[in-house]
Amino acid sequence: MRAGFPDFRLGTVLATSFTATLTERRGDAVERIPTPQRLVDWLGVNGLAVDSCTTAQLDLARELRESIHAAATAAAIQDALPASAVQVINDCSAQGRAAAILTPEGKRQWRLSSASRVEDALSVIAADAISIIAGERDGKLALCASPTCRAAFFDTSQSRTRKWCDMNTCGNRQKKARFNAKQHKNPGSAE
Secondary structure, eight states: OOTTSOOOOOOSSHHHHHHTTEEOTTSSOEESOOSHHHHHHHHHHTTOOOSOOOHHHHHHHHHHHHHHHHHHHHHHTTOOOOHHHHHHHHHHHHHOOEEEEEOTTSOEEEEEOTTOOHHHHHHHHHHHHHHHHTTOSSSEEEEOSOTTTOOEEEEOSSSSOOOOSOIIIIIHHHHHHHHHHHHHHSGGGGO
16 A cells, blocks of 8 residues: 555445445544545556546545445444435436446456546445345444444354454454453452
8 A cells, every 4th residue: 555544444245344434434444535636546456547636536535435335334224215315316327328247257357448437436335335235145234342343244153143243353452451451450360
């Protein structure tokens, strides 16, 4: 990753990985795509390479990110989907030119239009969000148990009881906090 910017949180689900470009939403928020070039970087890392990005396209990407987060959060708590979020997701999904292609290894890959516009990449992300929010994929939407994070994530664990958006960050912080609290309660138990 480029120096001076926070690392990307990369997951296996495109739409929720995209919402993780803004983390610690209820604490000291961390913006992981603060510039148009960082969006280009994130898209490239996720197989959606584009040539460039304008400030207006970055604003559209952030609007889509927040709409996906709002709709995924509502779906996770089994609430009504916000109409404005649904509209943004649908508009982004419909405006792009991307096609799913099959690789020689039998994997799905996205091919963007020859002009490689940001809108094409956002349409792929929006379509991914639609598939998980609509319940078309095996798994369930959940919210991170971290009180400062509360990220929406797609739980594909066998029991569907995962608590953390990322065990290496939120889960690890909570485990450390429990351990430290236990040590303060029983100071002699660490010896």
